[in-house]
Amino acid sequence: MIKRLKQDYPSIVESVSYTTRPIRPGEIHGLSYFFISREEFIAKRDNNEFLEWAEVHGNFYGTSKEFVEQSLSEGKHVLFDLDVQGVDSFKLHFGPTANVIFIAPPSVEELEKRLRHRGTESTQVINLRIMNARKELTRKDDFDFLILNDDIDNAYDRLKEITQKILQG
DSSP states (O other), X not given: OHHHHHHHOTTEEEOOOEXXXXXXXXXXXXXXXXXXXXXXXXXXXXXXXXXXXXXXXXXXXXXXXXXXXXHHHTTOEEEOOOOHHHHHHHHHHHGGGOOOEEEEOSOHXXXXXXXXXXXXXXXXXHHHHHHHHHHHHTTGGGSSEEEEOSSHHHHHHHHHHHHHHHHHO
């Protein structure tokens, strides 16, 4: 949905996060993520280069403070793909100017089916993701907007509607 949204709203800039997880087939360094070692990540974290960071599914993820500050100072709308921990950090930092959307699967069982069908992760990683998803789903009502991703086209239409509302201020 993010890829489609960026095509429909070219003025939106997506933040590319840093991660220590392995690159998946089809991903591109610097476009999908900045793939770095744990040591590099820890050095950046300790140097206060991240606006937010978290350990998720056994890997580190972080958002570049410099990128965000520069993009916002240029008046750009920035899109982030964050987990619940990241959203909490953003809400603390940006307050009500951060508009957050929770995209929920129709069920945990359906999410597991989708993850297994994707074939990009081991059973152990999928099990960890499902465990984390159960926790995150308890927070879905804490967000500004909620989208149920039961049908991709309907979910995307709702995302476009929310995005338009946000962009119009």
